[in-house]
Amino acid sequence: MTYRFGLLGYPLIYSLSPLIHQVFLEESGLQGSYELIPIAINENRDERLRSVLKRMIRGEFDGLNVTIPHKQAVMPCLDLLDEKATAVGAVNTIYVNNGLLIGTNTDVQGFLLDLGQKLSLAEGGIALIFGAGGAARAVAYGLLENGWQVWIAARRPEQAEQIVRDLMTDANSQSKIPARMRVFSLEKEMEFDFAASQAPRLVVNATPLGTKGFEDGSPLPYRLLFPKDTCFYDLVYNPPETTFLRQAREHGHAAWNGLGMLVQQAALAFECWTGRKLNLTLDIESKILARIQSNYG
Numbered sequence: 001m002t003y004r005f006g007l008l009g010y011p012l013i014y015s016l017s018p019l020i021h022q023v024f025l026e027e028s029g030l031q032g033s034y035e036l037i038p039i040a041i042n043e044n045r046d047e048r049l050r051s052v053l054k055r056m057i058r059g060e061f062d063g064l065n066v067t068i069p070h071k072q073a074v075m076p077c078l079d080l081l082d083e084k085a086t087a088v089g090a091v092n093t094i095y096v097n098n099g100l101l102i103g104t105n106t107d108v109q110g111f112l113l114d115l116g117q118k119l120s121l122a123e124g125g126i127a128l129i130f131g132a133g134g135a136a137r138a139v140a141y142g143l144l145e146n147g148w149q150v151w152i153a154a155r156r157p158e159q160a161e162q163i164v165r166d167l168m169t170d171a172n173s174q175s176k177i178p179a180r181m182r183v184f185s186l187e188k189e190m191e192f193d194f195a196a197s198q199a200p201r202l203v204v205n206a207t208p209l210g211t212k213g214f215e216d217g218s219p220l221p222y223r224l225l226f227p228k229d230t231c232f233y234d235l236v237y238n239p240p241e242t243t244f245l246r247q248a249r250e251h252g253h254a255a256w257n258g259l260g261m262l263v264q265q266a267a268l269a270f271e272c273w274t275g276r277k278l279n280l281t282l283d284i285e286s287k288i289l290a291r292i293q294s295n296y297g
């Protein structure tokens with residue numbers, strides 16, 4: 001069998017997914033391809049999404065990923081959403097089961113698997129997340145499920161408040177969840193209260209600031225001081241060192257980019273499409289890194 005996978009999103013010019021899935025196919029001894037399917041936001045967007053999904057039902061695609069800006073838009077086009085996609089309110093992976101299009105979200109587990117290799121998730125703590133889009137939702141959901149407190153700082157606080165409301169009403173969440181969440185306005189940095197007992201253990205960039213095209217940007221207020229043991233995680237992975245990571249490292253903090261999460265979420269999607277569980281050894285990770293470096297310098 002020759003697998004055919006694809007990615008729906010826009011723009012896709014910097015996507016590393018084809019390269020990562022090529023390594024997975026080789027490592028599993030499978031044949032296949034992973035193609036980019038750019039679909040811009042315009043009046044034909046829904047029609048074009050539905051047309052690719054029809055091709056999937058006909059057997060043209062064995063698996064699809066979805067990225068910005070379609071993670072929410074694709075949801076009404078699917079037959080079923082699993083628990084994670086429903087809780088997060090976003091789909092990043094689509095597969096077919098018994099003729100039905102099913103949407104799931106591997107970002108949650110991908111983030112947790114990667115973060116769990118860097119610090120003890122079970123210890124919990126406060127996580128301060130910048131941004132209130134689809135990725136912020138996935139990170140917030142995953143951390144709340146692991147007993148963390150989640151603070152969300154957004155330039156549109158109403159967007160963060162919606163996340164609190166949605167996670168609060170999720171059937172799987174405990175009634176304690178709202179008490180474990182706070183919302184801040186990104187514009188009013190002085191409202192942050194970092195008294196020692198109330199300092200974030202983890203700070204996450206879930207905005208596109210720092211990525212290609214926005215390289216100089218960072219959501220981190222420059223003057224903000226965090227305790228030395230606060231760790232920083234940037235969901236952005238391209239370029240590998242963003243302004244956010246540089247700011248954190250200059251102040252002596254441990255700081256990681258989102259490449260590990262990208263690889264983990266891709267491996268979960270690959271497993272969902274092929275039934276093959278990948279053992280993400282250092283060997284595979286260095287192969288992926290070498291491919292990225294030879295393709296993108």
Ligand code: NAP
Pocket residue numbers: 068107110130131132133134135136154155156159186206207208209211217219235236237258259261262263265
């Ligand atoms: P999204 O749904 O578009 O959300 C982006 C969030 O960032 C929104 O809250 C947006 O606010 C905010 N934002 C955008 N520009 C901003 C600015 N200049 N200042 C302050 N806030 C700003 O995107 P997403 O899917 O959450 O993705 C966010 C980032 O995470 C992207 O760079 C994406 O590539 C990355 N990501 C990485 C992984 C991984 O595996 N490593 C997985 C998922 C996502 P507005 O709504 O007001 O614009």
